[in-house]
Amino acid sequence: MAPRENLFKTAIREGRPQIGLWLDMADALAAEIAGHAGFDWLVIDGEHGPNDLRSILAQLQALSSSTAEPVVRAPVGETWMIKQLLDIGARTLLIPMVDSAEQARELVRAVRYPPHGVRGVGAAVARASAFNTIPDYADTASDGICLLVQAESRAAIADLENIAAVNGVDGVFIGPADLAADMGFLGRMDAPEVQSVIEDAIATIVKAGKAAGILTFSEELNRRYLALGASYVAVGADVTEFSGALRSLRSRYRDGGGDPDLATRAGY
Numbered sequence: 272m273a274p275r276e277n278l279f280k281t282a283i284r285e286g287r288p289q290i291g292l293w294l295d296m297a298d299a300l301a302a303e304i305a306g307h308a309g310f311d312w313l314v315i316d317g318e319h320g321p322n323d324l325r326s327i328l329a330q331l332q333a334l335s336s337s338t339a340e341p342v343v344r345a346p347v348g349e350t351w352m353i354k355q356l357l358d359i360g361a362r363t364l365l366i367p368m369v370d371s372a373e374q375a376r377e378l379v380r381a382v383r384y385p386p387h388g389v390r391g392v393g394a395a396v397a398r399a400s401a402f403n404t405i406p407d408y409a410d411t412a413s414d415g416i417c418l419l420v421q422a423e424s425r426a427a428i429a430d431l432e433n434i435a436a437v438n439g440v441d442g443v444f445i446g447p448a449d450l451a452a453d454m455g456f457l458g459r460m461d462a463p464e465v466q467s468v469i470e471d472a473i474a475t476i477v478k479a480g481k482a483a484g485i486l487t488f489s490e491e492l493n494r495r496y497l498a499l500g501a502s503y504v505a506v507g508a509d510v511t512e513f514s515g516a517l518r519s520l521r522s523r524y525r526d527g528g529g530d531p532d533l534a535t536r537a538g539y
């Protein structure tokens with residue numbers, strides 16, 4: 272039995288738009304609910320969500336009955352951390368703060384077994400191999416693994432062509448919040464200077480033959496990025512959706528109607 276196909280990886284390779292959501296509740300039940308909402312991909316956020324290996328595992332298990340591809344964002348791109356995430360069954364990884372092609376090449380090595388990389392071999396006891404019931408797991412694992420690197424600094428933008436060209440990088444994901452901050456526009460992702468860099472970055476990634484992705488809570492921007500060739504866009508986050516819905520509900524019962532902006536305030 273070979274590992275099942277990574278349909279998200281196939282879709283972004285073919286340029287078919289994939290709509291995603293950020294999961295920062297760090298909760299299996301919340302992930303399961305999101306899994307049944309029809310998203311194509313869901314980011315289990317190990318960078319900013321209060322996650323550890325166990326909570327990521329629980330969310331992977333909760334999502335195993337859904338068609339959404341779990342995308343696990345590591346806190347940082349460390350080889351030992353990537354090994355643990357792959358062993359618990361994460362197949363699509365999003366690695367934050369990748370500033371150079373050299374860093375991207377190291378990440379490719381981290382997700383591959385020798386002789387192509389440095390991933391430690393422990394498949395026999397790992398969930399990734401369905402506990403040793405996928406006999407050819409080690410030989411076929413890299414087919415299902417999808418490596419997405421995040422470009423979110425001026426340094427990354429300067430080396431973007433080379434990052435996108437790295438063999439084994441499946442997609443480059445633009446982090447608008449960090450990019451804006453690094454450019455001197457903290458919290459102002461909509462600044463024209465930032466938007467112009469983002470649009471050029473999408474073009475560069477697509478020209479290199481790789482999948483471009485991004486997260487924004489603005490529907491207008493998401494539609495624009497899709498039109499420019501981005502193939503996987505995250506359109507919101509569980510925390511902000513939950514919080515916005517609750518505040519909106521509460522404000523309807525407040526004298527005077529409450530603060531109409533509460534539910535829609537942009538986040539980053």
Ligand SMILES: O=C(O)C(=O)C[C@H](O)[C@@H](O)CO
Nearest residue numbers: 319423446447448449450539
């Ligand atoms: O820079 C960004 O934008 C991202 O990397 C995404 C954010 O980290 C995400 O958590 C939304 O706030």
